Amino acid sequence: MNAKSLPFTKGHGTQNDFVLVPDPHGTLDLTAEQVRFLADRRAGIGGDGVIRVVPTALAIDEDVRDQVSQARWFMDYRNADGSPAEICGNGTRVFAAYLRREGLEEGDRFAIATRSGVRTVTLTTDGFAVDLGGWRVVDPTGARRRGFDATVRPHGGPELPALRMDLGNPHTVVVLPPDIALEDLDLSRAPEVSPPPPEGTNVEFVRAVGPGHIAMRVHERGVGETRSCGTGAAAAALAVRWWEGEVDDDLDAASLDAASWTVDVPGGRLTVTALAGQRVELAGPAVLVADGTVTLY
Numbered sequence: 001m002n003a004k005s006l007p008f009t010k011g012h013g014t015q016n017d018f019v020l021v022p023d024p025h026g027t028l029d030l031t032a033e034q035v036r037f038l039a040d041r042r043a044g045i046g047g048d049g050v051i052r053v054v055p056t057a058l059a060i061d062e063d064v065r066d067q068v069s070q071a072r073w074f075m076d077y078r079n080a081d082g083s084p085a086e087i088c089g090n091g092t093r094v095f096a097a098y099l100r101r102e103g104l105e106e107g108d109r110f111a112i113a114t115r116s117g118v119r120t121v122t123l124t125t126d127g128f129a130v131d132l133g134g135w136r137v138v139d140p141t142g143a144r145r146r147g148f149d150a151t152v153r154p155h156g157g158p159e160l161p162a163l164r165m166d167l168g169n170p171h172t173v174v175v176l177p178p179d180i181a182l183e184d185l186d187l188s189r190a191p192e193v194s195p196p197p198p199e200g201t202n203v204e205f206v207r208a209v210g211p212g213h214i215a216m217r218v219h220e221r222g223v224g225e226t227r228s229c230g231t232g233a234a235a236a237a238l239a240v241r242w243w244e245g246e247v248d249d250d251l252d253a254a255s256l257d258a259a260s261w262t263v264d265v266p267g268g269r270l271t272v273t274a275l276a277g278q279r280v281e282l283a284g285p286a287v288l289v290a291d292g293t294v295t296l297y
Contacts, residue, residue: 003297008038009098010045010290013090013127015227015267019047020098023076026058032082034296039080045294048226049088051095052076053104056113064113071113073099079222086116086169089230093128093286096121101288116168129283131275132234137242138164147243152203153192154185162193162203163239167280170201170221171235175208175243182207182217187225202229204236214240215264227267234280237261237272 006028009020019038021028030052037044054076056068064074075095077088095112099105100123108123120131139149148161152174160180165171172193176182182205191203200221207215216236218229241259260273270284 003295005293006296007293008045008291009288010047010292011094011097011286011288012267013093013228013230013286014265014270014284016088016090016229017047017227018049018051018088018091018094019045020051020053020094022102023052023054026054028052028054030078032078035078035082036080037296038294045292048080048220048223049085049091050078050080051088051091052078053095053098059113061115064115067113067118070118071111073104074113077114079220080224081222083222084115085222087114087119087132087167087231088169089130089132089167089232089234089282090228090284090286092119092121092130092132092230093282093284094288096123096128096130097286097288114168124283127283127285129271129273129281130230132167132231132280132282134278135165135167135234135238135280136278137239138166138170143242151194153194154187154205155189155191156186159194163243164197164201165235165239167231167235169231170197170199171204171232172197172201173204173206173236173239175206175240182215185217187217187219190221190224191219202232202235204229204232204239206236206240208240209262209264212260213262213264217266228265228270230270230282230284233263233265233270234272234282237263238274238280241274 056074059074143149150162152162153159162174218232263270273281
């Protein structure tokens with residue numbers, strides 16, 4: 001059995017943690033089994049996902065290579081189960097922190113390539129802010145008519161109305177009724193979502209804390225419950241505001257411009273800000289905690 005030594009960095013954003021592996025020559029073909037090993041918290045290093053750091057020009061996917069004129073580095077993100085994902089909000093900040101530490105990006109503002117398109121990252125006083133790009137309600141007509149376009153049943157709990165959101169990756173958001181406590185939810189198993197999304201979905205459960213302030217727990221597809229989800233925090237904030245009727249039926253986001261929300265997650269606090277052109281920004285910390293080498297088989 002062939003074995004190879006692989007350098008890695010461990011990092012997290014609000015305790016949503018990742019194993020980053022450099023691949024400057026684009027030759028590292030990580031299998032799903034190897035990703036699962038790296039993400040394993042007992043037998044491997046441990047993380048909610050694995051990020052391969054590779055030049056955009058050397059990406060396998062042609063759609064990613066097309067981003068090379070705007071972004072030098074591609075964030076090849078894999079869920080803990082080995083499956084590829086379009087984007088990871090917290091992961092983009094950790095990826096940016098790694099690029100700056102390694103001297104691969106030197107400015108305070110730069111772009112990175114993802115499977116969901118180019119994303120711009122800006123250095124802040126306590127981390128990074130990431131323009132996550134566009135967002136949409138998956139079924140705005142049906143959701144506006146009924147108030148929701150899906151249902152979610154957490155393990156051992158009742159069926160609850162939900163709203164499907166697209167932030168480059170899929171989300172289903174639930175605002176809990178007063179009689180269900182956020183901390184009492186059993187997210188040890190994947191919630192049942194109806195209609196079942198063909199490519200899976202992240203599921204966010206939300207409790208209003210105050211004006212512009214929510215708390216959230218999340219079950220991520222391909223991972224399970226995590227301490228934080230960046231795109232999930234953005235989806236949760238936007239869904240709450242959409243339910244409050246502050247976006248027109250045609251989803252013109254002008255009324256959302258410059259609106260910000262504080263989102264508390266088990267791993268810390270994030271800030272979500274609506275941007276012009278129906279885009280959204282996520283801001284929060286990014287920490288690189290360890291470096292080492294690991295043997296892959």
